[in-house]
Amino acid sequence: xxxxxxxxxxxxxxxxxxxxxxxxxxxxxxxxxxxxxxxxxxxxxxxxxxxxxxxxxxxxxxxxxxxxxxxxxxxxxxxxxxxxxxxxxxxxxxxxxxxxxxxxxxxxxxxxxxxxxxxxxxxxxxxxxx
Amino acid sequence: xxxxxxxxxxxxxxxxxxxxxxxxxxxxxxxxxxxxxxxxxxxxxxxxxxxxxxxxxxxxxxxxxxxxxxxxxxxxxxxxxxxxxxxxxxxxxxxxxxxxxxxxxxxxxxxxxxxxxxxxxxxxxxxxxxxxxxxxxxxxxxxxxxxxxxxxxxxxxxxxxxxxxxxxxxxxxxxxxxxxxxxxxxxxxxxxxxxxxxxxxxxxxxxxxxxxxxxxxxxxxxxxxxxxxxxxxxxxxxxxxxxxxxxxxxxxxxxxxxxxxxxxxxxxxxxxxxxx
Numbered sequence: 001x002x003x004x005x006x007x008x009x010x011x012x013x014x015x016x017x018x019x020x021x022x023x024x025x026x027x028x029x030x031x032x033x034x035x036x037x038x039x040x041x042x043x044x045x046x047x048x049x050x051x052x053x054x055x056x057x058x059x060x061x062x063x064x065x066x067x068x069x070x071x072x073x074x075x076x077x078x079x080x081x082x083x084x085x086x087x088x089x090x091x092x093x094x095x096x097x098x099x100x101x102x103x104x105x106x107x108x109x110x111x112x113x114x115x116x117x118x119x120x121x122x123x124x125x126x127x128x129x130x
Numbered sequence: 131x132x133x134x135x136x137x138x139x140x141x142x143x144x145x146x147x148x149x150x151x152x153x154x155x156x157x158x159x160x161x162x163x164x165x166x167x168x169x170x171x172x173x174x175x176x177x178x179x180x181x182x183x184x185x186x187x188x189x190x191x192x193x194x195x196x197x198x199x200x201x202x203x204x205x206x207x208x209x210x211x212x213x214x215x216x217x218x219x220x221x222x223x224x225x226x227x228x229x230x231x232x233x234x235x236x237x238x239x240x241x242x243x244x245x246x247x248x249x250x251x252x253x254x255x256x257x258x259x260x261x262x263x264x265x266x267x268x269x270x271x272x273x274x275x276x277x278x279x280x281x282x283x284x285x286x287x288x289x290x291x292x293x294x295x296x297x298x299x300x301x302x303x304x305x306x307x308x309x310x311x312x313x314x315x316x317x318x319x320x321x322x323x324x325x326x327x328x329x330x331x332x333x334x335x336x337x338x339x340x341x342x343x344x345x346x347x348x349x350x351x352x353x354x355x356x357x358x359x360x361x362x363x364x365x366x367x368x369x370x371x372x373x374x375x376x377x378x379x380x381x382x383x384x385x386x387x388x389x390x391x392x393x394x395x396x397x398x399x400x401x402x403x404x405x406x
Contacts, residue, residue: 014262108269111235
């Protein structure tokens with residue numbers, strides 16, 4: 001099975017760990033973590049990724065700026081990007097989707113919802129281990 | 131003999147022949163009639179036999195069909211019963227799967243929360259992690275973490291999120307019954323409705339931060355995120371975990387921080403004495 005590499009971008013170590021723990025259930029997937037948009041952008045420039053999951057609210061470069069950077073500067077038009085939002089960030093969420101994010105998840109994060117979203121984004125095969 | 135006598139004799143002989151022929155004809159006709167009668171009888175017998183055979187054959191066929199029908203009905207009933215049983219088993223498995231999935235998520239959340247709480251000895255990081263657990267895992271929008279003063283038994287705010295500055299600077303006022311439940315009984319208080327007015331300073335939930343039976347602080351919850359309708363089983367588990375682990379993490383990190391600070395002060399003081 002083809003290995004997929006996911007990039008998880010969140011300044012919250014708790015969220016990163018929870019997302020990584022959930023993504024471990026996706027067969028043949030590798031997870032790389034970044035604390036903010038700047039670190040994520042550097043990783044995206046140097047490596048190849050199949051999915052980016054980014055929080056909206058982050059220091060240095062937030063999720064919105066990261067989405068714009070991915071689409072406009074890095075020209076990674078086919079790379080799926082999922083943004084994570086909380087209440088009060090509805091405007092940011094819409095802006096994120098307009099900027100090119102493929103989907104969004106809301107906090108508190110639900111593991112099954114994340115796995116469902118991944119199945120939707122990668123429908124070619126059922127990757128999720130039950 | 132004269133000619134006429136001869137003719138008469140001839141006629142007589144012919145008539146005798148004719149009579150003989152007629153007699154034979156009669157016998158033949160009688161035989162034919164007899165044979166005809168016998169054949170008629172035989173035909174009747176055969177017809178009768180055919181009818182009986184037909185009747186017997188139809189009756190047997192119907193009986194066989196009835197038997198087959200009965201067997202098929204039994205089979206159908208058995209299959210329907212098995213189908214219902216399997217459907218029920220399937221339903222049970224689906225429910226079990228959902229339950230396991232839910233438990234899996236609960237365990238993942240609890241593991242992450244517990245792991246993160248004990249991942250640092252920096253008090254600020256511990257507080258940040260408690261905040262992250264409350265926002266990211268439980269889905270609380272407005273809350274304040276208070277520490278308890280042992281002497282005055284009052285609550286002093288340590289950190290908060292989504293509340294007015296007054297709430298993070300003043301003390302927490304709890305109704306006497308709630309206070310008794312949280313501070314004296316060291317039990318978590320949950321209001322009937324999971325919303326509260328942060329301005330009024332009355333939380334909808336108060337989680338005692340306890341080390342064994344001693345309450346060292348309280349997490350007051352004022353509001354859930356709008357997409358979060360109510361607290362679920364996982365949330366109660368997480369809040370219970372916070373009640374124990376957050377208290378230990380906060381207190382130990384603060385003690386460690388104080389000890390480090392004092393050690394540095396003593397070391398600096400010793401260094402000063404050495405240099406004199």
